[in-house]
């Protein structure tokens with residue numbers, strides 16, 4: 001029997017561990033408690049569309065928010081976009097997929113090369129085909145203590161379509177954004193666009209490895225897909241209408257953070273003082289603002305000073 005969650009929640013449980021999105025009012029936040037959820041509700045699988053699911057588990061650290069992966073079930077196997085940050089957490093993703101389908105995982109798309117999306121990849125089946133941007137492959141190849149993509153990984157530098165079990169999926173590089181090798185996955189039949197870390201849902205723009213103004217252009221390209229549902233790599237999976245508002249909200253947050261850093265830079269404020277003076281307005285309430293605000297100021301200064309290659 002379906003168990004109805006309080007009206008504040010986005011999802012209703014339809015099977016053990018699987019949630020179905022409902023068009024209900026949700027609190028726009030990445031924080032599970034403010035959202036009306038319990039920590040024990042995670043990890044969870046969310047049904048997005050026919051045969052399309054997300055898997056949400058908590059990112060490491062005290063401030064709770066989800067790392068969100070997508071998987072697509074086809075008659076010939078499963079397509080996975082991103083995984084979790086440890087072998088145990090990615091084992092959870094593999095087990096969650098097995099609860100939905102007995103079909104094997106065939107493709108894994110590395111949309112973000114960061115450890116919180118790749119460090120658990122040893123738990124994925126050994127015979128999957130990895131798809132990765134050449135920049136991300138180079139980053140992982142030279143990083144210490146990271147998971148390494150196999151030498152036969154398929155490189156996508158721009159755009160490439162694949163078909164599995166009648167489902168076409170297009171892997172696209174929308175420009176440098178959060179990592180420099182950011183890939184998106186477009187499901188044309190479902191009008192679903194998985195954006196990984198190009199879209200952080202109510203999580204403060206995280207710029208440690210970012211290209212701030214190029215990221216804005218990547219968001220323009222993402223919005224030009226006119227997707228029914230946009231899926232973020234961090235933060236909750238939303239219903240279509242909410243996701244379409246939230247990608248715009250994220251785009252505005254990026255613009256506001258970049259504009260605030262530029263204002264301080266133009267006023268000649270040294271970067272260490274700019275970090276103290278920065279006023280992020282409503283975005284100071286977003287998850288990770290305290291840790292990511294200073295990093296964003298430094299990165300925008302770097303770009304404005306021509307130090308970002």
Ligand SMILES: [Zn+2]
Nearest residue numbers: 114116117197
């Ligand atoms: Zn991440």
